[in-house]
Amino acid sequence: xxxxxxVRLPGGEVVFDAPAAGEALAALRSGGLVVxxxxxxxxxxxxxxxxxxxxxxxxxxxxxxxxxxxxALGSVEEIPRFAHMTALSSEFCAKHLPGPVTIxxxxxxxxxxxxxxxxxxxxxxxxxxTITRWIxxxxxxxxxxxxxxxxxxxxxxxxxxxxxxxxxxxVYIDGGPTRHGKESTIVDLTGSSAKVIREGVLRREDL
Numbered sequence: 001x002x003x004x005x006x007v008r009l010p011g012g013e014v015v016f017d018a019p020a021a022g023e024a025l026a027a028l029r030s031g032g033l034v035v036x037x038x039x040x041x042x043x044x045x046x047x048x049x050x051x052x053x054x055x056x057x058x059x060x061x062x063x064x065x066x067x068x069x070x071x072a073l074g075s076v077e078e079i080p081r082f083a084h085m086t087a088l089s090s091e092f093c094a095k096h097l098p099g100p101v102t103i104x105x106x107x108x109x110x111x112x113x114x115x116x117x118x119x120x121x122x123x124x125x126x127x128x129x130t131i132t133r134w135i136x137x138x139x140x141x142x143x144x145x146x147x148x149x150x151x152x153x154x155x156x157x158x159x160x161x162x163x164x165x166x167x168x169x170x171v172y173i174d175g176g177p178t179r180h181g182k183e184s185t186i187v188d189l190t191g192s193s194a195k196v197i198r199e200g201v202l203r204r205e206d207l
Contacts, residue, residue: 001167003158006131006175014134014175021138024171028139032170033057035147035161036135038127040100040184040201041154042161043072044169045135045142048112055114057143060168063150070102070123071115072144074136082111082141083122089189092207098128100180100201104188115143125184131175146183156181 004020031053034045046053076097083105107122125144147161155161158174185200196204
């Protein structure tokens with residue numbers, strides 16, 4: 001298990017120790033698990049196309065399999081590759097993403113199969129966080145789910161995630177406390193209007 005310390009510069013650039021950053025990417029490529037900060041909480045990431053790695057995420061969290069894991073992307077422009085967009089979802093994303101929202105959309109054939117629900121839905125996040133964007137640029141889309149045991153305390157710091165998951169994760173990226181320290185708001189955009197499934201950072205009236 002390795003802890004990497006990342007520094008966010010005023011201009012938004014993220015600075016890592018180069019060899020350590022390489023370890024994080026190597027871990028993802030080999031089916032490992034990486035804990036990383038988002039704008040909401042610390043997330044637990046793996047290669048979403050690697051079914052064994054996704055299985056590890058569920059096992060480490062003791063998360064029920066009927067609660068799918070979302071996909072983290074580096075930009076809003078990537079969403080149509082993995083999910084079907086509508087006028088409603090396009091307008092919503094333009095207003096609220098990047099940001100502390102998880103959206104539910106109909107998956108396309110390109111969506112990672114281990115993340116698609118039995119109803120054909122995919123959860124997508126585009127966090128407003130430079131470290132998440134760095135990972136998504138250097139590796140590609142990764143899974144995103146809070147880096148805690150199922151129903152455990154929400155981890156707003158790397159130490160809080162480490163206390164719950166310990167050696168079960170291969171690499172931890174410590175970027176300091178998250179901006180919001182609270183879970184994302186989940187919004188279903190598959191219907192004719194936006195439906196809030198879970199209130200988080202953003203409340204219904206904010207949407």
